[in-house]
Amino acid sequence: MAVEAKVTWQEGMRFEGTASSGHTVILDSSAEHGGQNAGFRPMELLLVGMAGCTAMDVISILRKKRQKVTGFEVRVRGERAEEHPRIYTDIHVEYVVRGEDISPAAVERAIQLSEEKYCSASAMLGKAARITSSYRIEPA
């Protein structure tokens, strides 16, 4: 299966990004790098994509495990190398699950399945960066 994406130059460092699903997003650099911060930095989108990828896995698995999730966030923090090409060398993923009687074992298993089996984005970025994770369960 193929996935397509495209960015079209607008002006300065601003681009409109689109992909196969038909949605659009604006990308821009900071003023420091000649842009106007009218949109996401490209490297931010890698982390948003990775967060979304594992988040969709985990929420699906928690529902299959009949967990009563009322709120769910995935926070990702990437540390970049000092030298070009300035990849992320370390990425930490924090899962925050809110709900009633959420089972820590279910959360751990869901995260493990995403990390080890399902999440395509983590599998790719994990070839270049060291990925670590943690989770927190909060009351509904």
Next chain:
Amino acid sequence: MAVEAKVTWQEGMRFEGTASSGHTVILDSSAEHGGQNAGFRPMELLLVGMAGCTAMDVISILRKKRQKVTGFEVRVRGERAEEHPRIYTDIHVEYVVRGEDISPAAVERAIQLSEEKYCSASAMLGKAARITSSYRIEPA
């Protein structure tokens, strides 16, 4: 330097994504996977980010080389593995530069600098996928 991103569950498979720059984007899966296509697939954002990353490099370099660019697009196509975790195994990047008297050598050099030196996203995804590229120059 650290970059942060976060996705917050809205409902079904829909998440709102944000990052350090303060922008937001909606992520969702297809109906086939329990979503409503209200936003990008997470794996699309990796390709949009990669396209934007190399596009910003190339447009910056072409301007430094005083090329009169009037239009510019970067199209990316990723082929996914059949088996989980379904990474991109092959990514092709096509650069389309429009303008007056655009020098093919300048375009080639700009692409090479992005691929080999500057583009953080290509450097990361290139650890997992085979990346190829091509370019086309069109009249203004």
